[in-house]
Amino acid sequence: MNKKTFGWAGAFALALGTAIHAQTPDFLVNAFDSADEATSWTKWWGSAPQAYEWDSSVDSNNSSVSGSLKVSVDFDINAYGGDNQFSTSHYFGSSVDGTQYTNLVFDIRFNTNSPSRVQAKDYGYFEYGLIPSDYSQLYLGHLTVPVGVGGWTHVTAPIDPAIAKATNIIGVTIKMWAGDAGGDSKLTGQTVLWLDNIQLQGNTNTAPAPAPTVSIKVPRPGLTITASNPGDQYQRQNIVTANASSWVGATGPVTYSLTLAGFPDAQHTGFQAQIFLIPAASLPGETAPDYNQPNLVFLQVSGNADGSAYASLHYKTNQPNGNAMVYNNNPDNGPVGSLGGIGSASPLGTWSLTFNNNTDITLTEPGGGSANFSLGADAAALFVDPLYAYFGGQPNSLANIGQSIVISRVQITGTANPVDDSFTADALDTAVWQVRAADPSGLVLVPAKTAYQVSWTLPDFGYTLQSATGLKGSPWVDSTNATVVVGKTKSAFIPSSSLPAVQGGYFRLFKP
Numbered sequence: 312m313n314k315k316t317f318g319w320a321g322a323f324a325l326a327l328g329t330a331i332h333a334q335t336p337d338f339l340v341n342a343f344d345s346a347d348e349a350t351s352w353t354k355w356w357g358s359a360p361q362a363y364e365w366d367s368s369v370d371s372n373n374s375s376v377s378g379s380l381k382v383s384v385d386f387d388i389n390a391y392g393g394d395n396q397f398s399t400s401h402y403f404g405s406s407v408d409g410t411q412y413t414n415l416v417f418d419i420r421f422n423t424n425s426p427s428r429v430q431a432k433d434y435g436y437f438e439y440g441l442i443p444s445d446y447s448q449l450y451l452g453h454l455t456v457p458v459g460v461g462g463w464t465h466v467t468a469p470i471d472p473a474i475a476k477a478t479n480i481i482g483v484t485i486k487m488w489a490g491d492a493g494g495d496s497k498l499t500g501q502t503v504l505w506l507d508n509i510q511l512q513g514n515t516n517t518a519p520a521p522a523p524t525v526s527i528k529v530p531r532p533g534l535t536i537t538a539s540n541p542g543d544q545y546q547r548q549n550i551v552t553a554n555a556s557s558w559v560g561a562t563g564p565v566t567y568s569l570t571l572a573g574f575p576d577a578q579h580t581g582f583q584a585q586i587f588l589i590p591a592a593s594l595p596g597e598t599a600p601d602y603n604q605p606n607l608v609f610l611q612v613s614g615n616a617d618g619s620a621y622a623s624l625h626y627k628t629n630q631p632n633g634n635a636m637v638y639n640n641n642p643d644n645g646p647v648g649s650l651g652g653i654g655s656a657s658p659l660g661t662w663s664l665t666f667n668n669n670t671d672i673t674l675t676e677p678g679g680g681s682a683n684f685s686l687g688a689d690a691a692a693l694f695v696d697p698l699y700a701y702f703g704g705q706p707n708s709l710a711n712i713g714q715s716i717v718i719s720r721v722q723i724t725g726t727a728n729p730v731d732d733s734f735t736a737d738a739l740d741t742a743v744w745q746v747r748a749a750d751p752s753g754l755v756l757v758p759a760k761t762a763y764q765v766s767w768t769l770p771d772f773g774y775t776l777q778s779a780t781g782l783k784g785s786p787w788v789d790s791t792n793a794t795v796v797v798g799k800t801k802s803a804f805i806p807s808s809s810l811p812a813v814q815g816g817y818f819r820l821f822k823p
Contacts, residue, residue: 335411337510343507344376344377351401360385369381386426393603395489400483401483402482403482407480413515418464418507419507422461423458423459424503425501425504427458433456435498436453437453439485443480444480445476452542472770474799475796485506493632527818534717536703537713537714544711546712547748548753549701553743556729557695564666567588569663571584581613582614582711584662585701586664588698590693590697603632605630606626607626609624620676621655624672627648652674655678671683702718713798755795758804762806776789777789781816781817787819788811791809
């Protein structure tokens, strides 16, 4: 039998055995040998008009009896703005275990008349990945083809077997975003590309797979926000107020505060906690309002290499689909949106933005120090209700993916819709909060009654979490506690009422 055992009494851990991989044959998604193979590729999202068709005259192997999928996209940055993009999906008809495959491979070719990015000198930022059964996306990488290259490019995208949701894959997706009106990632014109020989390469490695690694800890109660979206260094993981709450026009001071109970260690500098204040009539599904929306006030809290922290205050006005103003502190380079900031001995504690009136702002750090800033009256007038407040985190580097913050309290005072939430319930109050995250599974509420968090690495095929009061003579019982998957880790939150015994007990992962 295969098992991993952990007891908090005596901190005892035991692991026996491994799982054996069987060889998996390749899974051919499409070779586009006939027209009916192209009919299953359809638009998923994006405002740019899209067409998908079989092209019998173009084949990556120059076969006269085969063809390829021709994709035509009419980009227009002026017409579609931040939604100047396309995404297509293809479904298998049944699910496959993506962890049994090593790579997604395909051939791609761009028409050299396609529009290109001026600075990058390529045909755009092309992404590809898998579709889990919950219809989210697991992007495996990206491709840029230099201008003038009109031949076929062969792509091999490794599949990490520990990626969350990889065990239940139902399709393949490709996309390209070209909505950066203020930067180089914008396209206008018709992009034409061809895809061929799409397949999943089977795992031929029959060596034993390592057993999961188990750990146990006393977690910090609150809302844990993890940068869990693979390969996405700029992922925004946020909650947003369900009700509007602007400071503009309030009869007294208005404060937005964020209390941090957990933050990445000093080895993961650059990770940020944030508050976004966004005026908008509605924000359905908006995960990156700091970039896409035209008006923003932005508090950024980052950790330093010595364990201290620094918070900076930024804003922008009338700049949709861009952030040049947000980080600019030089008037020679355009409107200044970087107002300054304040340091603190630690990122942990309460950070507050107090609007004393429409234009005057006080930023307070956890140690009680403060700094004062000011918005112009014309700028402040753009932030009238409806205004929504985002609270969350962002990794800002690939090395920070998998890191977390813990929010133990959020307060909004002085408005018609005040908020005071310490996140002690079993679920977010949907009358107060909505989740707006690149990967919603990375937001986990740890109830205050949680005694222990048992976690283990993925993959965990066939393993079951069990508990017992002792190692000998005591029956092992399957855990009934719900589990959550965040990135490459699965966890169970164990309340006191579910502990094996009052004085001690043991947990293990068991695989017959």
